Amino acid sequence: MNDQKVTKNVKEIKVDLDKCIGCRACEIACSAFHSRPRFGATNPARSRIRVVIDELNDVYVPIRAGDYTPAECTGRHKYTINGKEYNECSFCGVSCPSRDYFKEPDSGLPLKCDMCEEDPTLSEPWCVQVCRCDCLTYVEREELVEAEDEPRGEMELGLESLMNKYGVEKVLDAVARVSSKR
Amino acid sequence: MRYAETGFNLEIDLSRGSIERVETDPRLTPLHLGGQGTAAKILWDRVPPELDPFSPDNLLIFSTGLLHGTPVPGANRTAVNTFSPQTNFYSHSLFGGFFGPELKHAGYDKIIIRGKSSDLVYLWIHDDKVEIRDATHLRGKGAIETGALIKEELKEPEAQVAAIGLAGENRVYMSTIEHSNSSASRGVGVIMGDKKLKAIAVRGTKDINVARPAELFEICDRQYREIYDNPNCGCVFRHEDDESWHINNFAWGNARERRKGMWTQEREAEWAATTRKYTVRWTSCYNCPKDCHISIAYPGRQRYQLKCYSKLTYSMAAYEELDFNYSILGLTQEYGLDGFTTPQLLAFAVELYEAGILTDQDMPGFPATTAERFFWLVEKIARREGIGDVLANGVYWAARQIGKGAEEFDHNTMKKFEQVPLKLSMVNFPYFLMYATGEKMNITQIEGSYPQVPIADREEREEFVAGWEAAPERFKRWFLDWEPREHQSIEASVNIADWNETMHYIDDTIGTCAFLSSFRGQFGGRPPYHIYNLPQFVSCATGMELDDSDLWKIAARNRNLIRALNIRRGLRRSDEKPPEDHWKKRDPEMEQKMLDAYYEFKGWNSEGIPTRKTLEALSLEYVADDFEQRGILPEGEGTPLQEAVQRAGNR
Numbered sequence: 001m002n003d004q005k006v007t008k009n010v011k012e013i014k015v016d017l018d019k020c021i022g023c024r025a026c027e028i029a030c031s032a033f034h035s036r037p038r039f040g041a042t043n044p045a046r047s048r049i050r051v052v053i054d055e056l057n058d059v060y061v062p063i064r065a066g067d068y069t070p071a072e073c074t075g076r077h078k079y080t081i082n083g084k085e086y087n088e089c090s091f092c093g094v095s096c097p098s099r100d101y102f103k104e105p106d107s108g109l110p111l112k113c114d115m116c117e118e119d120p121t122l123s124e125p126w127c128v129q130v131c132r133c134d135c136l137t138y139v140e141r142e143e144l145v146e147a148e149d150e151p152r153g154e155m156e157l158g159l160e161s162l163m164n165k166y167g168v169e170k171v172l173d174a175v176a177r178v179s180s181k182r
Numbered sequence: 183m184r185y186a187e188t189g190f191n192l193e194i195d196l197s198r199g200s201i202e203r204v205e206t207d208p209r210l211t212p213l214h215l216g217g218q219g220t221a222a223k224i225l226w227d228r229v230p231p232e233l234d235p236f237s238p239d240n241l242l243i244f245s246t247g248l249l250h251g252t253p254v255p256g257a258n259r260t261a262v263n264t265f266s267p268q269t270n271f272y273s274h275s276l277f278g279g280f281f282g283p284e285l286k287h288a289g290y291d292k293i294i295i296r297g298k299s300s301d302l303v304y305l306w307i308h309d310d311k312v313e314i315r316d317a318t319h320l321r322g323k324g325a326i327e328t329g330a331l332i333k334e335e336l337k338e339p340e341a342q343v344a345a346i347g348l349a350g351e352n353r354v355y356m357s358t359i360e361h362s363n364s365s366a367s368r369g370v371g372v373i374m375g376d377k378k379l380k381a382i383a384v385r386g387t388k389d390i391n392v393a394r395p396a397e398l399f400e401i402c403d404r405q406y407r408e409i410y411d412n413p414n415c416g417c418v419f420r421h422e423d424d425e426s427w428h429i430n431n432f433a434w435g436n437a438r439e440r441r442k443g444m445w446t447q448e449r450e451a452e453w454a455a456t457t458r459k460y461t462v463r464w465t466s467c468y469n470c471p472k473d474c475h476i477s478i479a480y481p482g483r484q485r486y487q488l489k490c491y492s493k494l495t496y497s498m499a500a501y502e503e504l505d506f507n508y509s510i511l512g513l514t515q516e517y518g519l520d521g522f523t524t525p526q527l528l529a530f531a532v533e534l535y536e537a538g539i540l541t542d543q544d545m546p547g548f549p550a551t552t553a554e555r556f557f558w559l560v561e562k563i564a565r566r567e568g569i570g571d572v573l574a575n576g577v578y579w580a581a582r583q584i585g586k587g588a589e590e591f592d593h594n595t596m597k598k599f600e601q602v603p604l605k606l607s608m609v610n611f612p613y614f615l616m617y618a619t620g621e622k623m624n625i626t627q628i629e630g631s632y633p634q635v636p637i638a639d640r641e642e643r644e645e646f647v648a649g650w651e652a653a654p655e656r657f658k659r660w661f662l663d664w665e666p667r668e669h670q671s672i673e674a675s676v677n678i679a680d681w682n683e684t685m686h687y688i689d690d691t692i693g694t695c696a697f698l699s700s701f702r703g704q705f706g707g708r709p710p711y712h713i714y715n716l717p718q719f720v721s722c723a724t725g726m727e728l729d730d731s732d733l734w735k736i737a738a739r740n741r742n743l744i745r746a747l748n749i750r751r752g753l754r755r756s757d758e759k760p761p762e763d764h765w766k767k768r769d770p771e772m773e774q775k776m777l778d779a780y781y782e783f784k785g786w787n788s789e790g791i792p793t794r795k796t797l798e799a800l801s802l803e804y805v806a807d808d809f810e811q812r813g814i815l816p817e818g819e820g821t822p823l824q825e826a827v828q829r830a831g832n833r
Contacts, residue, residue, distance in 0.1 A: 021463075021471075022465045022466060023466040023467070023468065023469060023470055024469060025255075025406060025471065029403075032253055032395075032399055038396070039253075039398075041390060041392070041395070042252065042390070043387070043388070043390070044287075045386075045387035046389075052339075053339075055362060055465075055487070056485050058462050058477060058479075099339075100340060100387075105387035105388070130403070132407065133471065133473070
């Protein structure tokens with residue numbers, strides 16, 4: 001572990017819930033930008049940003065796709081903000097089994113927001129650019145963080161997730177078994 | 183591959199409980215585009231003119247627009263078409279929100295409903311899975327509440343629901359279909375109720391393919407920004423406290439009088455405060471940056487979304503303050519009652535009571551104040567209880583059922599349908615033509631591209647015309663020469679009526695909102711969509727190469743086909759007149775000259791029936807054949823000499 005500090009560029013999308021008009025242009029833009037070929041199809045079901053809408057309770061919350069989880073959480077928190085009640089799920093960007101958000105409709109594979117950092121990286125994520133009512137705004141700031149050790153390579157990441165799934169022993173056994181056959 | 187459209191319709195037979203996914207004929211798209219256009223073709227082919235609208239064989243068609251589900255901004259209006267028991271003619275309604283695009287993503291261009299269910303059901307469409315489900319537990323539930331309940335029981339918060347309320351269930355003629363922030367009015371909810379279909383819920387996750395995606399996305403991205411920045415589109419009154427336009431120009435009570443001087447600064451401040459008190463949020467429809475709707479929380483009422491002029495219709499009909507309107511809307515939207523026609527029906531009933539035509543015997547316990555009376559009547563009408571059973575048939579039929587001189591109080595209907603409460607002084611010929619000849623029963627669905635009044639200042643007028651990209655050249659000339667208090671020429675009037683309705687006929691097929699297009703040019707002359715830029719959107723999406731004249735021709739084809747639907751059901755020249763007292767100063771001779779000229783311009787005979795020549799030029803030969811078979815057109819009709827003879831004979 002080295003305890004050096006380095007500056008890191010942090011990208012954020014700020015969401016002003018009061019400004020959302022529920023037009024879902026962010027969903028349309030996101031799905032178009034990430035479709036192959038680019039802009040080939042618009043389909044909110046493939047979008048990595050979704051507006052959670054409950055008209056009768058005035059809930060309009062754009063959320064971005066974050067991590068994937070294989071298990072549901074209890075999701076039992078109810079938040080009251082300015083007299084309005086929100087479900088915990090309304091703020092959660094996790095691709096999880098309890099709802100349809102952030103999964104490819106065909107394959108069920110999880111989707112994750114990449115802040116439009118594809119090549120070439122956009123000056124602002126596309127969803128922010130189309131949000132004319134300024135519900136979504138983009139902020140970049142620098143933050144001092146602890147420097148990480150060597151960045152982990154693909155193999156390390158892969159091994160780590162195998163170990164998470166099957167346990168270290170089974171993975172070691174499998175490595176031994178497979179390599180002995182070579 | 184089919185571009186922009188899915189190429190499939192969903193056919194539901196509620197009598198048999200059958201569900202079919204049917205491939206559509208791709209040759210119809212270049213002829214009719216989609217939406218109302220292709221719906222009219224289906225109605226022509228499958229609903230014979232003798233059919234009673236309440237017959238199980240009447241169809242109720244929900245159509246997506248051709249551009250729904252593409253990135254084209256503001257393409258979200260779903261068309262609902264059927265035949266109306268009130269007018270016995272073709273019924274056309276549109277609603278915005280999110281339903282059409284969702285249906286497209288589920289893989290369907292239309293839902294075609296026939297038959298009648300034995301008990302209340304709802305339809306659940308989730309991509310390829312389609313179910314007819316029991317809805318008896320939803321009986322009597324509010325239209326908006328029903329949407330929320332269905333989403334909850336399906337555990338599908340993303341489903342889009344269109345539902346009827348109590349009024350629809352009870353076959354009230356002015357019942358609506360409610361969805362999200364929008365209502366389908368003009369008499370389609372009654373047929374949904376007749377078929378015992380409480381609601382349709384839809385969830386779609388499929389892609390829509392477009393022909394030239396990168397180019398389309400680029401122009402759409404630009405258009406979305408343009409729409410946001412353009413002050414002349416969307417509901418221009420939505421953020422305004424100044425209501426003088428409607429308050430001063432529209433008639434109060436049972437479309438009786440204009441109240442000059444009613445709108446004062448004090449009232450504006452009071453009404454603004456009322457609106458603030460109940461406003462929760464401004465909302466938009468799918469893929470549109472204009473927030474035309476207000477989400478309203480009125481104490482003790484279901485939350486609902488306010489749109490357009492229904493903000494004032496009940497208050498003006500009852501001579502009440504604005505608070506009353508917010509209160510009663512919370513009830514009527516749940517019952518699913520049309521916010522344009524219902525207030526007039528209520529004011530009509532109050533007048534009949536005051537004139538002694540309706541008595542306490544007809545209306546036991548009828549309250550003393552107009553506000554309370556309106557609430558009393560709404561309950562009776564939505565349930566078809568007592569006098570409500572008569573009133574639920576609309577002003578025209580109720581007047582005739584009640585008799586005793588009640589007919590005299592029916593002064594604002596046309597083709598048996600309640601009109602916008604406008605009482606003006608001098609006849610306006612383009613408007614005369616649009617009222618008289620329109621198939622859509624409401625002037626707001628016909629007017630909209632050419633300004634209603636001239637600009638007095640010559641320089642201002644020139645400036646207006648210089649940037650008027652939406653207008654074909656001839657209209658610029660006519661507008662430049664149009665001085666205040668002057669009539670437009672016959673030629674200009676006919677063309678103005680034609681252009682106005684053509685733009686609506688285009689919107690109705692591709693699904694774009696009239697507030698961005700066909701209705702908006704008349705105020706400010708800068709609509710984001712117009713006849714010259716729409717072809718590019720349609721071409722990029724569908725791959726069909728077309729230009730403004732092609733688009734115009736398709737609109738004319740649909741216009742004539744819909745005309746033919748009504749002609750086949752008996753519509754003739756004698757039906758084509760606005761409400762008697764719509765204008766104080768009329769000019770009957772000139773009006774008939776105008777009508778002659780308009781019919782001629784359209785290629786219709788002196789009865790307003792499209793001639794064989796006209797129909798053939800629009801590839802509608804089959805309509806001409808049918809007309810001849812039925813004796814509606816004499817065989818071999820269409821020569822100029824014959825027409826002249828016929829015209830002379832009719833006079």
